Amino acid sequence: MREHEPADEARSGAEAFYRQAAQDYGVALERLAYAYEADADQRRDLLQEIHLALWRSFDKFDGHCSLRTWVYRVAHNVATSHVIRQRRRNTPTFITLDEAENETKDEDAGVSADRARARALLLAFIQRLEPPDRQLMLAYLEGMDAETIGEITGLSTANVWTKIHRIKNVLTRKFHTGGHYAR
Amino acid sequence: MPGDYLPDDLKNLWQELSVNPAPVPIDELRTEVGKLREGLSRRLVIGGAAALVVVVGNILYFLVFRSVLERTGAVMTIVGAGYLIGQILLRRSRKTLDPADTECLRFYRTELERQRDFHRGAWLWSRLALFLPGPLVFCVGFAQAHPRLALVEWFVGVTFLALIAIAVPLNLRLAQKYQRRLDALDRSQKGE
Numbered sequence: 001m002r003e004h005e006p007a008d009e010a011r012s013g014a015e016a017f018y019r020q021a022a023q024d025y026g027v028a029l030e031r032l033a034y035a036y037e038a039d040a041d042q043r044r045d046l047l048q049e050i051h052l053a054l055w056r057s058f059d060k061f062d063g064h065c066s067l068r069t070w071v072y073r074v075a076h077n078v079a080t081s082h083v084i085r086q087r088r089r090n091t092p093t094f095i096t097l098d099e100a101e102n103e104t105k106d107e108d109a110g111v112s113a114d115r116a117r118a119r120a121l122l123l124a125f126i127q128r129l130e131p132p133d134r135q136l137m138l139a140y141l142e143g144m145d146a147e148t149i150g151e152i153t154g155l156s157t158a159n160v161w162t163k164i165h166r167i168k169n170v171l172t173r174k175f176h177t178g179g180h181y182a183r
Numbered sequence: 184m185p186g187d188y189l190p191d192d193l194k195n196l197w198q199e200l201s202v203n204p205a206p207v208p209i210d211e212l213r214t215e216v217g218k219l220r221e222g223l224s225r226r227l228v229i230g231g232a233a234a235l236v237v238v239v240g241n242i243l244y245f246l247v248f249r250s251v252l253e254r255t256g257a258v259m260t261i262v263g264a265g266y267l268i269g270q271i272l273l274r275r276s277r278k279t280l281d282p283a284d285t286e287c288l289r290f291y292r293t294e295l296e297r298q299r300d301f302h303r304g305a306w307l308w309s310r311l312a313l314f315l316p317g318p319l320v321f322c323v324g325f326a327q328a329h330p331r332l333a334l335v336e337w338f339v340g341v342t343f344l345a346l347i348a349i350a351v352p353l354n355l356r357l358a359q360k361y362q363r364r365l366d367a368l369d370r371s372q373k374g375e
Contacts, residue, residue, distance in 0.1 A: 022207070027202055030202035030203075051207045052212055053282055053283075057282070060281075060283060073282065073284075073286070076287045076290075077280075077283075077287060078282055080287065080291050081282075084294050084295070097371070098371065118193075119197070119200060122197060132287065132288055132291055132371065133371070141197040142197075143194060151286075152287060153286055154288040155288065167190070168190040172189060
């Protein structure tokens with residue numbers, strides 16, 4: 001009979017981490033896939049690619065960052081590669097937060113009290129953002145703190161705060177009547 | 184009319200996005216890893232087969248045709264095709280960062296730089312410098328050695344040159360596109 005080897009233990013440890021990640025962040029990863037891919041079939045493929053990358057990545061997980069940081073880094077980076085590949089084929093136009101701040105409100109006219117429609121518009125807006133701004137926007141909407149966002153993206157905490165303030169401004173301008181975020 | 188959603192409301196709205204997470208079974212992931220490896224090997228086999236066709240075809244040319252130019256062209260084509268395939272394989276592995284160990288901003292920048300560099304500079308011009316002359320030298324040699332078929336060979340040569348003439352600006356345009364994204368990223372970082 002084959003003896004239990006250290007490699008097997010490491011693999012089962014990695015699988016335990018993956019199970020934990022899938023259980024804790026499965027829903028958030030689905031939302032993340034929505035933010036990166038509008039097409040349902042391609043979204044399913046992207047999600048599978050993310051899960052695959054995660055599963056493989058946990059062989060190297062040594063706990064030097066939190067499970068959440070690890071999961072989101074892998075997921076965003078895999079999704080970013082997906083966006084770059086798609087862009088090579090389709091050349092969609094993405095915008096930065098700067099450009100979003102300068103957009104007129106007219107195109108968002110009609111965001112009403114209808115939550116489903118507002119959510120659809122929010123999603124469409126996120127899908128137009130450049131990957132780095134999209135990562136920040138998603139992290140903000142998922143309720144992450146500035147330190148975690150910094151760990152994931154590589155921005156300093158101060159920069160994250162500045163960006164979050166701008167994100168709030170952009171969201172308020174787009175989704176709130178006459179609003180300018182001032183808190 | 185815009186709605187009544189403040190950022191915190193939008194957080195709730197986002198987190199209510201109805202998704203239907205179906206856990207991916209471990210066995211399925213194992214199968215996918217296998218498929219991924221098979222896919223990579225398949226691509227290597229297809230690339231290898233294409234290279235083999237070029238190499239074997241040009242070895243035949245080398246043996247069948249007698250003029251110095253034809254033979255030189257055949258050898259140069261083999262070298263050029265080898266370089267082209269080597270570059271494509273290198274591009275796959277070059278600077279590909281580990282998605283788990285790389286902050287998102289650095290990952291995005293490196294991916295853009297990798298794509299940009301493939302389509303411009305040393306990568307592009309060395310590809311052309313090594314791949315272009317072989318077939319052209321062969322065409323000239325063939326046209327000299329077989330004057331009756333010269334017209335056909337000139338046509339092939341001109342078509343080849345026309346394709347290259349289209350490929351160069353297309354590559355440079357793609358490189359510019361990636362550079363614009365990098366510039367936007369720099370501006371966005373400086374504007375903090």
